[in-house]
Amino acid sequence: MILVCGGLADVVTELFCARLEDLGYPYRLLDLGFYPERFQVSWSWDGPTPTGLIHGPDWTLDLQQISGVFVRYIGRDGHAPLAQVPELLVDAVLAEAQSGLGALLETLPVPVANRMTGSMSNHSKPYQALLIRDSGLGTPPTLITSDPEAARAFYEQHQGQVIFKSLSGVRSIVRRMHAGDLLRLHLVRDCPVQFQAYLPGDNIRVHTVGETVFATRIHSAAVDYRYARQQGATSEMQPTELPAEVAAACVRLAARLGLVIAGIDLKCTPDGAYYCFEINPSPGFAYYEQHTGQPISAALADALRSTSAQGGDARDDLARVAAVSVSASAPDQQR
Incomplete structure (x- = not known):
């Protein structure tokens, strides 16, 4: 049994669930858009691996039945309102719930796409x-600096063929530097910036x-x-x-x-x-699969399926990527 943890408002999770349906692989969806109020996850460590149960609206899954996990954590904007939680505590409640789930997935002895x-x-x-x-x-040749003069020297070294972007996991739009940007280099004193030679x-x-x-x-x-x-x-x-x-x-x-x-x-x-x-x-593979027909989701489904699952050869499964009605958004709306 494959466990899917994500929200159906996310096109990648939607595509993966549709692919599992298409391939006939058994799975359960722990919809993070309604977690923890509509789902209960309980486990304990009685040995080297956790044991416990996940209760859904109309199903129960023993952790030992899970062959693999696909997880796409969601933000507050993808979660249903928490009517019984004070507004000031909503972010804390959601963070605690997803962190607890993440702790469980770290220790499950099965493939998890992907662990924290x-x-x-x-x-x-x-x-x-x-x-x-x-x-x-x-x-690429790279400079990370909060020194305006170092940034200017890097720009000149590469004849102005330079891009800049963030250092962290927060999404940023990659941009080319222009001569006018030199007037703003004093701002890097407040925040280190990553500069790279444009290729x-x-x-x-x-x-x-x-x-x-x-x-x-x-x-x-x-x-x-x-x-x-x-x-x-x-x-x-x-x-x-x-x-x-x-x-x-x-x-x-x-x-x-x-x-x-x-x-x-x-x-x-x-x-x-x-x-x-x-x-x-946490790649947004749905967009690329839609535009190229590459069976990325089918390959992932096969990787998470139990080796004892019934059905045809894995290579046959990868070839069975039927047309699934899922609208893939542009990649700037995915990770």
């Missing part, structure tokens, strides 16, 4: 860059599911293709193949973080060099 521990690197891009380099992938070429989004690699090449004139429309540009996507050593490095990177599924952002320059920007532990 594997997701922590996304909160520090400098640390994540070190892991990327250790995996064998290149990274020409195509963006490539890689989704790894275990050792399976799905690569999507994006053709777009926008610096940040996720916001192409806002920048007056378009983006086109198509499946692509990676060099074997690049694909292997992506798998190593995801495995090092313990990620069952990962979204890895690469850039392929005109001379065929590959550079990695970051790895996303």
Whole structure:
């Protein structure tokens, strides 16, 4: 039995549930939009692994029946109103509930896509860059600084071909620096900023599911293709193949973080060099699957299914990606 923890207002969770239905894989949905009021999760440690039950509106699931877990935590805006909780305590109640669930998922002896521990690197891009380099992938020339003069020197060193973005896991729009931005460099004294050399070429989004690699090449004139429309540009996507050593490095990177599924952002320059920007532990794969037909959700379902499950060969399951009626939003609305 696969346990899905997420909200159906999230298009990625919606697609994954639809894919499980399509493949005929048994699952239970712990809808985080109504947790904890409509669900009860109770467990204890009587040995090396937790034992307990999850009670839904009309079902009960023993933790020992779970073969794998897919989780997409949600914010307050995706949760139903808590009528019996004072307004000032709502955020605390939701945080406590999801943190408690996360603690349970950390110790379940089954594949979890993805555990909190594997997701922590996304909160520090400098640390994540070190892991990327250790995996064998290149990274762009980068400066992290709160020194205006250092930022100016980096800009001049790269002849103005520089982008800037946030250091943390908070989503930011990647932007090109322009000469006018030099007048604002004094602001970095209040907040360190990440500057990188702008690399020409195509963006490539890689989704790894275990050792399976799905690569999507994006053709777009926008610096940040996720916001192409806002920048007056378009983006086109198509499946692509990676060099074997690049694909292997992506798998190593995801495995090092313990990620069952990962979204890895690469850039392929005109001379065929590959550079990695970051790895996303909660990727919005629905958008890419919709536009390329790559069976990402089916591969993930297979990874979380019990090895004793009835049905055809896993390779046959990956080929059975029927048309599922799910409207995928633009990637700027997903992680």
